[in-house]
Amino acid sequence: MNAFAGTGKLIRLVLRRDRVLLPLWVALICAIPVVFVGAFTGAYPTAEARQHYYETSVHTRAFTVVYGVLNGSSLGELVSWRSGFVTFMVALFALLTVIRHTRTEEEAGRRELVGATALSRHADLAATLIVTCGAVLVLGVASALALIGQGLPAAGSLALGLGFTMAGCVFAAIGAVTAQLTTGAGGARAIGISVLGAALILRGVGDIAAQSGGGPAWVSWLTPLGWAEALRPYSGERWWILALAAGAVVALIVLGVALSERRDLGAGMFHARRGPAAAGPRLSSPLALAWRLHRGPLISRIAGLAVVGLVGGAMSASLGTLMDNSGAAAREALARLGGPGTLVDQFLAPMMTMLCLVSVGFAIQAALLLRDEERDGRAEPLLATPVRRLRWAGSHFVFILLGPALGLIAFGTAAGLAHGLNTGNVARELSRLLAAALVQLPVVWVFTGVALALFGLLPRRVAGTFAVAMVSLLFGWVGLELQLDQWVINLSVFEHVPKLPGGVMTATPLIVMTVVAAALVAVGLAGFTRRDIPTT
Structure with a gap:
């Protein structure tokens, strides 16, 4: 042939x-x-x-x-x-x-x-x-x-x-x-x-x-x-x-x-490592099975973000001098992206935006695992047992939603400790950088909600959440740098996050985004309970 x-x-x-x-x-x-x-x-x-x-x-x-x-x-x-x-x-x-x-x-x-x-x-x-x-x-x-x-x-x-x-x-x-x-x-x-x-x-x-x-x-x-x-x-x-x-x-x-x-x-x-012939008591529930499926990627992502945060925090002491030597024009551009605060704060704020984008990618990947379980025929045998759809999907939603939170905590803690050791004030820098990381979580949840809503309504289009996130970032970052009209910049979800560290903490947009994310998750669950399984 x-x-x-x-x-x-x-x-x-x-x-x-x-x-x-x-x-x-x-x-x-x-x-x-x-x-x-x-x-x-x-x-x-x-x-x-x-x-x-x-x-x-x-x-x-x-x-x-x-x-x-x-x-x-x-x-x-x-x-x-x-x-x-x-x-x-x-x-x-x-x-x-x-x-x-x-x-x-x-x-x-x-x-x-x-x-x-x-x-x-x-x-x-x-x-x-x-x-x-x-x-x-x-x-x-x-x-x-x-x-x-x-x-x-x-x-x-x-x-x-x-x-x-x-x-x-x-x-x-x-x-x-x-x-x-x-x-x-x-x-x-x-x-x-x-x-x-x-x-x-x-x-x-x-x-x-x-x-x-x-x-x-x-x-x-x-x-x-x-x-x-x-x-x-x-x-x-x-x-x-x-x-x-x-x-x-x-x-x-x-x-x-x-x-x-x-x-x-x-x-x-x-070659994949062979598992035991029969499941142990720790796999006796949908939540335990979901943990088994998510734990490897989740642990590796948390460890990776912690390492990146540690390196970024350790390098931050030298960034002030580096940015100070870049000239007034460069500092002006950096202030547009990073907001108020010191030069180091203005550099760390865009880094937090990139951290948010990476966390969005991790969350979408976790949502794709849920889709893979259905498409590959592993969800249907479970749902043929007394396990209800909401219980099965909800067990995965726990890790899809909480996984990014743990990753952001790991990054903020590692960066705060490293930066605090450089400045000699660990308590102050740890709290500041941990808060700067955690305010990104509602944005991550919004895009996670988009992925989960698509899973419930249009499961074959879940991967399209990547494109939605990229377009949103484009409107915000490019709009700020090129000084476009504010309504264009406001199309970016990332633009509504407080510019921490260094900026002013505003709770209202974070609450609104959390409510929107919750609504999207509810839409996804409602759609999942009403559609056929599997959808190929």
Whole structure:
């Protein structure tokens, strides 16, 4: 049989299943750079104004970590710089798409049924990669054409669009590798997202080192996100980097195929540990089972946030000096993002926003586990017993809602202790940073409520909560930095959180968001009790 027999039919199947999700992602991401063009043109209409913005932002390390190196003050360079986070979104989209159509299908048993027909072993992987890479290619070309239509140079626009495509294709290939490593889609997603997070950190470390003129600037070349930045759209494009990325994609695909040939269908390269033949008394209730399913990811996330908080708190003592040397313009931009307070407070406040976004991602992942239990047929046997729907779903809701709270507490406590030891006032800094972390919880609960409402009403659209959170962050952070109208900024849920540490604590928006989250959870529970199970 041909090594890729049946690939064409599976391509049509993937396109049929993703007929809504793929166009939505492509349209959303394509629109973001165009929005940046309009925002920069409106807020900084002259070359002098853009030069002032460049001088404001180029030395701000927080911006460098999130967006990358700012190479110049032209409109194209500013748009390309602000699109650095868009590259991250494209990579995440490609990674999750490949895992969903490979490891998730295999875990659910559908891959085995399809494989019993006249299909080759690698047809599903080939079809998924072709569709995903084709989608990010369409995304890159459409972004380039949209920017050219806005009057930006064609070469730079094409380089920016192909940078999106390059990052998407590389992480699609990484998803093909991680899908071979574990027996579960959750483990594959965790490995892939960890690689993506490490890529973002390496790119940030390398960019800061390059700006400061010392340190390991070369580490940014270890990450595909750094390659997309190194294309230098609108500032002397370096097309040869595309060949480097193409070589990496080919090598990763070959590795994924080789790993697939060396494992059994349904198995992974990392073998799952066998459990006992019969459940013990500690698994005698839905709550105990939910704890067993959530405890691994929950403990690892809490530990990870504690480590990040410890490192961030320990570094905070040197941030005041660093920001003080950035000039008045940079401090002004930092104040817009971080609010009142000391320079360290103004740096820590945006960090809390990023912490909130990460916690939102963790909460949505926990909600996806609930969906996986239903889709993979494990919920139906439980609900055939005297266990009621509300009891089963509520047992998972406990950990989905309380998990982010424990993670925020861990981060705030670790950061407060480390920062307090630096300043010599542990009690003060611990209370301040713990409060700054906990005020993010109502926002996390709002997006968790969105995910749970979708689980109850439109379970196949739960993953769309990621897009809702990204758009909300975009309205707030970009709107503040570009000084857009307040009504645009207010569309972001993140904007209604008190800017702590350093700002004024306001309880009203936190109460409103908590009530909204509770209403969304109630809607999700009501919808779940009335719909069919399972919904595939």
